[in-house]
Amino acid sequence: xxxxxxxxxxxxxxxxxxxxxxxxxxxxxxxxxxxxxxxxxxxxxxxxxxxxxxxxxxxxxxxxxxxxxxxxxxxxxxxxxxxxxxxxxxxxxxxxxxxxxxxxxxxxxxxxxxxxxxxxxxxxxxxxxxxxxxxxxxxxxxxxxxxxx
Numbered sequence: 001x002x003x004x005x006x007x008x009x010x011x012x013x014x015x016x017x018x019x020x021x022x023x024x025x026x027x028x029x030x031x032x033x034x035x036x037x038x039x040x041x042x043x044x045x046x047x048x049x050x051x052x053x054x055x056x057x058x059x060x061x062x063x064x065x066x067x068x069x070x071x072x073x074x075x076x077x078x079x080x081x082x083x084x085x086x087x088x089x090x091x092x093x094x095x096x097x098x099x100x101x102x103x104x105x106x107x108x109x110x111x112x113x114x115x116x117x118x119x120x121x122x123x124x125x126x127x128x129x130x131x132x133x134x135x136x137x138x139x140x141x142x143x144x145x146x147x148x149x
Contacts, residue, residue, distance in 0.1 A: 018113055023088075025122045026115045034083055037102075042074040043067070045128065048068075053123040070129065078105025086110070093117065095125075107131060 002133040029052060036045035046067060050056045057063060074080075080102070087099040094116040101108060110133045 017084075022117050022122045023096065026098065026113070027059070029115075029122075029124065030098060032098075037074075037080050041079070043071055046070045049124055049127060053125065057071055066127070073109070073129065073131075077107050077109075080104055085109075094119075096122070101133065102129075108133065 029049065032036065033045050033049045036042075036048065047058075050058070050063065058067075082103045084101045084103075085098065086101050088098070089097045091097065096117070098113045100111045100113075100116075102111050109129050109131050112126075112128040114128075115122045115139045116125040117123075
C-alpha cells in the first residue's frame with residue numbers, strides 16, 4: 001500500500017512539473033510575440049508565432065485573412081501600449097488558452113492564444129483577436145450598477 005501511495009505522489013509530481021514546463025514554454029512564445037509587437041514588428045510577430053506550428057498553412061485563405069486583418073488592425077490602432085492577462089485556462093493537460101487585454105493608443109483588443117501540447121512540445125494552435133470587449137465591459141457595468149442600486 002505504501003508503495004502505491006509513493007508511486008502516485010511521484011506520478012502527480014511529474015505531471016505537475018510537466019504542466020509547469022508547458023506553461024513556461026507557452027509564456028515564452030507569448031512574450032516573444034509581444035516583444036515583436038512592442039518593437040512595431042507586427043507582421044513578424046504573427047508570422048513567427050504561427051510558424052512555430054508547421055501544420056499551419058500560410059497559403060490557406062483563413063491564415064492569409066488573419067494576417068491581413070492583424071496588419072490592418074495594427075496600422076489603424078496607433079502605438080502599442082501594454083497588455084494584461086485576463087484569463088489563463090487549461091482545458092485539459094493538452095490544451096491551454098490565454099486571453100489578454102491589449103491596449104493601443106486608439107483602441108483596445110482581446111488577443112486569444114490557444115496552444116496544443118502534442119506530448120513532445122507545445123504548439124500554437126490558434127490565434128484570435130477582436131475588439132468586442134467593449135460590449136463585455138458595458139454588460140459588466142450594467143450588472144455592477146444593477147446590483148448596487
